[in-house]
Amino acid sequence: MRAIAAIAALLLTATTAGAQQAPTVQRVYSRFVAGPDYKITELDGDTGHLAVVSGGWLSEELFYLGGAFYWLASGASEWDLHYGGVVLGMQMPQDRRIAFGVKGLVGIGEATRTATITGLTGHRDWPTMNVAPFRARPSFDTNMPLLPGDxxxxxxxxxxxxxxxxxxxxxxxxxxxxxxxxxxxxxxxxGRSGFGDRLNGATGSVMVQFGLGGS
Known part of the structure; x- marks a missing residue:
């Protein structure tokens, strides 16, 4: 009888110890997420401010697949810039309040720069004429009168x-x-505009992300 009691006590002690050592498992979620970003960026030697809207699927708080659209809201006054595309990313650890991640956007966009051109003639079709002032001075017909001013x-x-x-x-x-x-x-x-690497630049951003549904 004493042996049975001793075995029961030993099993109870082992069970209690195992329960105390069991790690706490936090639930992770998969859901659609969306939100705004603000991005400050270098643009042609100037500083621009981009507004961003993004959304996508966050799987188990680890992998992200979505899209984003950026547009120049202020700064870099000679430029108009917008672009968007697919965003892929991941973050970890999954079950902590602070997470570190990487993501990347791949897409297309359009940029417009307002420029002053000198020495052009009146027979040009402004402003639809395709010129490349950053590569070379546009040619003009010396028999045509110059446009007034620049x-x-x-x-x-x-x-x-x-x-x-x-x-x-x-x-x-x-x-x-x-x-x-x-x-x-x-x-x-x-290659038509001659913008070259003028659109390249470092970026810094702040963001808010809202989870919408999912489980």
Whole structure:
């Protein structure tokens, strides 16, 4: 009888110890997330301010697949810029309030720069004429009268964009995250405008992310 009691006591002690050592498992979620970003960026030696809207699917608070659209809201007054595309990313650890991540946007955009051109003649079709003032001085017909003053033209070109970014986010609640990020925008234009690497630049951002549904 004493042996049975001793075995029972030993089993009870082992069970209690195992229960005390069992790790606490926090639930992770998969859901659609969306939110606004503010991004400060270098643009052609100037500082621009971008507004961003983004949304996508966050799987188990680890992998992200979505999209984003950026537009120049202020700054860099000679430029008009907007672009968007697919965003892929991941963050970890999954079950902590502070998470570190990486993400990248791949897409296309359009940039317009207002420029002053000198020495052009009146037979040109402004402002739709395609010129490249950053590569070479446009040619003109010396038999035609020059345009009065120095006309301002808009030079527009489409471009490809790849923008990787490192992020740090804080989970305020199960449905709200705040974060900051730093990255760089790499671009390649169509070659018509001569923008070259003027659209490339470092970026810094602050963001808010809202979880919408999911489980």
């Amino acid at each position: 006309p301002r033209v808009e030079l527009t070109d489409a471009f490809f964009v790849f923008e990787p970014q490192a992020t740090v986010t804080w989970k305020a609640t199960n449905r709200i995250r705040f974060g900051v990020g730093a990255g760089y925008r790499f671009t390649g234009d169509g």
